[in-house]
Amino acid sequence: MAQGPLHGFRIVEFEGLGPTPFCGMLLAGLGADVLRIVRDGGASAYADVGGAILFRGRPAVTANLKSAADRAAVMQLIGKADALLEGYRPGVMERLGLGPAPACAANPRLVYARMTGWGQTGPLSPRAGHDINYIAIAGALHAIGKPSEPPTVPLNLVGDYGGGAMFLAAGVLAALLAAQRSGIGQVVDVAMTDGTALLMSLFQALAQVGEWRYERGANLLDGGRPFYRCYECADGKHVAVGALEPQFYATLLRLTGIAARPEDQNNPALWPDLTAQLDAAFKTRTRDEWAALCEPEDACVSPVLSLAEAPDHPHNKARGTFIERDAVTQAAPAPRFGSSGETPPDAPPAALDLAQALAQWGAA
Secondary structure, eight states, X not given: OOOOTTTTOEEEXXXXXXXXXXXXXXXXXXXXXXXXXXXXXXXXXXXXXXXXXXXXXXXXXXXXXXXXXXXXXXXXXXXXXXXXXXXXXTTHHHHXXXXXXHHHHHOTTOEEEEEESSOSSSTTTTSOOOHHHHHHHTTSGGGSSOTTSOOOOOTTIIIIIIIIXXXXXXXXXXXXXXXXXXXXXXXXXXXXXXXXXXXXXXXXXXXXXXXXXXXXXXXXXXXXXXXXXXXXXTTSOEEXXXXXXXXXXXXXXXXXXXXXXXXXXXXXXXXXXXXXXXXXXHTTSOXXXXXXHHTTTTSOEEEOOOTTTGGGSHHHHHHTOEEEEXXXXXXXXXXXXXXXXXXXXXXXXXXXXXXXXXXXXXXX
């Protein structure tokens, strides 16, 4: 059975919301042995926030972090771990006696990864916040939406998962590589504001050379071009059009029957009329009829699928992009690996008590 490229690495994950459990799920899917520390000795407080999927592949270990005995046991687990994930406000782990100083003293190779919205430093670091707040000050939220409306909230994909969980995973993996070479771990300070700002690098670069306007819906990749936006179809559903390159744009014109010259693609004076023509053309067929017509060619036109529809798309089915475990449909681990493979996800395992967890990791 595939074990994943992180097989043999042990990670302690302190339970939380948003990016921390997502990162734990990702690392477990890559083969790491992850233990989730659930506070106060009870069932997860977050089981109803995606727990059937976000908690997959790793057991919960119940611990009362107000108890000196339980904290000592958790520190024993930390002593056996390669990495630690925590997403509390700055200072919480220190007050529990589980901060970087004692943890790294007990385990010099430990990668101590800290996930917050604002970061461990800065004037906002002690303040509460959520994804929408973090992407607001990073410059991302302002850029998303229609020009005449307030910014569109892009779910919590940009801050929690793009600027947070993925940078948390990258930081952990980089620090693990460094620890393997040096024998010394380190603290990784991951802030959603930092990660989101870095995600905006392309647009920062374009803006500073006059190639990106700060108005929403006025640019190449924000719906401001008729050949890169969504259109409604005859059945009220939508298609996504991304015909950026000239050859794809020419194919789009041919399939939609629009008599425009491909060489005029980037003439702004023609965009209002072209948008109206495309809008009218797409309303002549249903979404799935357009998909059947366009997907066999390089028109860069795709059906906009709901969460319920996505698992049944032929491409996703062929790749096994979605799987079902215990009647729960979910995305399979990603990315794919040629030799080590990925760890097939299972449902959240039964909870362990601290004695069982210590025994499993040889820390008893």
